[in-house]
Amino acid sequence: MKRWMQFGGLLLVAAAIATARAEEPQPRAKGIESPDYVWNEMQGEKLQALRAKGDAVRGEIAFEVCQGCHRNKALGREDGKYPRLAGQHASVLIKQMTDVRAGRRDNSRMYPFANEHVLGPQDIADIAVYLQALPSDNANGKGPGAELVRGKAMYLRDCARCHGEQGEGHGPGFQPRLAGQHFRYLVHEGRSIRDGERRNADPKMVEAIRGYTDADLDAVLDYVSRLKAVQGGR
């Protein structure tokens, strides 16, 4: 009995410490590991943000809290720790932000800077149109450049149908623009998607790269990192 009371006391103390922290744990929603996972289900605040009319002037202000990591003008970091967001499709940005908020995409680092204490659905829409209109450039991090012929063949065979021949992506289909993205980020995400760790992935995408070795991914993403997409794309 005493031990149970001690245990209860410990729990209370733990709860008090947990509530004292400003940093809340990211929630966890069903993802690709779940049999009833529906990719990109249209619901909740994602739908609200997609329907809202974004304002780029407000978006630039709302983005301030993001640029400590994604950098001014959202060019991201070459080391791949923080992706480039400039020029990305607004729909893709809205999906990813709301997936992090809902816990479909695991990112405990980002969560406290993008949760409901900081942003609402309108802010998300504003940030998305601001970022979509920002120019990307060709100074992104590239791969070693050793297997570009093989990489190109794989890209055209397995990736171009959704992501576009120039890596421009497809906004209405929520397929991200890849051109201009940092190589190291592409590799990190590519492996996570292949290995089922990126829980908000499109199962079609997982299927497309299921048989890829690390070397295959490196080759195709090296090629991708050198694509020069037209601003905006489809």
Next chain:
Amino acid sequence: MRQFPEAGLRRLARYLVAALAATALGAQAQEAAKIAETVCAPCHAPDGNSVIPNFPKIAGQQPSYIAKQLADIAAGKRKSDAMGPTLASVKPSDFAALAAWFGAQKQAPGKVEDAAAAKVGERLFKDGNEATGVPACAGCHMVNGEGNDRNPRISGQHQAYAVKEILDFKSGARANDKGRVMRVVAERLTEAEIKAVAEYMAGL
């Protein structure tokens, strides 16, 4: 013909309203200068460039930030043993003018005391710490640390004050930050990092 005097009266009325408003604003600014001298100067110095490291420099601080802190302290949302009782003698209707008055003063430069720590702080300030998810301070406070209408100036600040505030955010003793953002950042910072970044900020 009947239109003329009416339009003339309207013009006159507009002029009178503007003149009254200008006088009122002028009077408020004068009142603010008087409050600054009598109520604030003992700790913050007459021009807001406090020489006591525990009390912040408020010269050149963003007026929106000063006004919010005054309101928060008055409402008990930000606890301050020194400011709480002092502020009781100031009317909330004077907060905006007071904030504008101190914001318009020129900040005296700070001084780096530990150059090695400042170097570590510079990296944190500009790049953050990706291993622990600390964003760059420059993201919100701007590269030169002067802040903007939404985020305070942190450049040139006394190290002792800056360290205490960030530690208070870390412990939750200070909790009047927007969206909990500063508390989360402070929770992810180590004490050594806090000291380092305060050194760098002092020299900005």
